Amino acid sequence: MSSGALVGLALLVIGDSHLATPSYLIGPLHDQLTEQGATVHSIGVCGANAADWVKTSPGECGRAERSGNAAAQKLNEGATTTPIKDLITKDKPDAVVVVIGDTIGSYNNPEFPKSWAYQQVTALTKAIAATGTACYWVGPGWSNNPGRFNKTNERVETVNAFLAENAAPCTYIDSTRFSQPGEWKTIDGQHYTGGFYKKWGAAIADAIVNNPPKKAQ
């Protein structure tokens, strides 16, 4: 149920493959934030790492974008990120919501590449912080099986612990708190089936509603 907690606020949501297909998170998260009163602009670029949002970078497998109440537009060829600085300059959001975790999880690497992840995460948090815009960072949720991406729940815990320690000044949202391991079904070990994207979107929106950004001056 909407409390209107986000009325008058503009939110910019960026992320990876979870936002790059209209039926994925870009659907329910955008809807939930909108229902709470926010004006929302969401962009997902499949395969994009955090630092890819600092400068224009090619997407690996498509892009989707959604503004306000319009439907999401999917771009399969020639997808690129848009630099976060340019997006913030244009949208003037009260907060940025970053949904990036699986593209820094390095699930096929036996060791979590901490130095690389540090470079990735700080590149984006510093770019956002330089604009003075508030931000939230949403980490990866559980998998129900490693699947073709080899996403194990042990690595999910590692990535969440790393992001919780390094996403500041963004407020960190740990998605593993929203469900039990394996509870949310996926189609490939990483991307949820539709109903669970709805649960994930609602849980993220609740987290933001419970700790809303201040209206930018």
Added chain:
Amino acid sequence: MKHPRTLTLLGLGLCLAQGSTQAAPQLYETGPAEDAAFVRFIDALPTALDVRAGKGAHIALTPEERATTWQPVKARAALGATLEQGGRSEKVELSVEPSEFVNVVAVPDGAGWRVEIGREKPDDFSAHKVSLGLLNLDTACSRASLRVAGKTVMIVEGVAPRETRRRQINPVALSVDLLCDGQPSGSPLDLGSLRAGERWTLLAHPSPAGTRLLPILDRMP
């Protein structure tokens, strides 16, 4: 600031195009096959230092701008650079392991200077704490330590030459004393008000007056 451009950047984010029978995104990399590797150059001399790398890339370090940012490099690749100061040059050849951060530092050596290499594999990344490291580049200081200035509170202790030891501390105003083999060396170093997320490397380097500290604030690219 210009940076050496010939150091090979890590290839990131390659996509493996693969078909799918389900409505799922095509397979893509979720990170690199191995961790990143970094190198930087530091001028611990009283005068400017020129650093040349590869095909014409050049940077001038000065007492006002003593260090480059951390440069991502291809792990295990043969890297070369030339450091020039006072009409004298030194060639440096090195490789960097995954997860490794390598400092290439020009330090005073009697009336001249020499190149020292300091390596570390940090894992204390945090946006909530300050990381304070001590890199001992003075072979005359067999055990370097840092303590809170004027107090008995030790921060890091017993760092051997060419080794680094670091510790997470709270973001507070801090001055430190350098100790060599338990004896104070030089005046207290005022680091000012440290901010959460900062990573500092304090270089203990030789000087005509004894071992001295040079503070370097880490900067990622």
